[in-house]
Amino acid sequence: MILPQSTNLTLFSPEDINDSLGALFFDTGISAGFPSPTEDFKEQRLSLDRELIKNKEATFFARVSGQSMIGAGLNDNDLLVIDRSLEPENNKIAVCFLDGEFTVKRLRVQKDEVWLQPENPDYPIINITAENNFIIWGIVTNVIKKV
Incomplete structure (x- = not known):
């Protein structure tokens, strides 16, 4: 099943897990x-x-689009495993919905402030304010790469 798409990520849900295959x-x-x-x-x-996949109902896949997280090992076209049941925490890599777009960034949380930190110095740190339409959509648990 393919879920809504933005210019940054295309989200997929896992198919039925068949225990007899592997x-x-x-x-x-x-x-x-x-x-x-x-x-x-x-x-x-x-x-x-x-x-x-630890929680099938809350797990989704998404392809990375862009270079903002290359320092964390997330490259263009990598496949992310995202668990929506995990609690967001400081320093976790999260998929966020920000002002109408999905983005993947490292969470920086201090007191009452939240920043989205890219892992590439060519991209700015984003300070989340009350004016932003912002949701932490899920936490990245794994990345699948092609060699």
């Missing part, structure tokens, strides 16, 4: 140093839905 998973880890003997590998099934 990709092959080698539980020994893949060496980034010296190769490991192949007889050490144990083959299992792994469902990324079960690994990445």
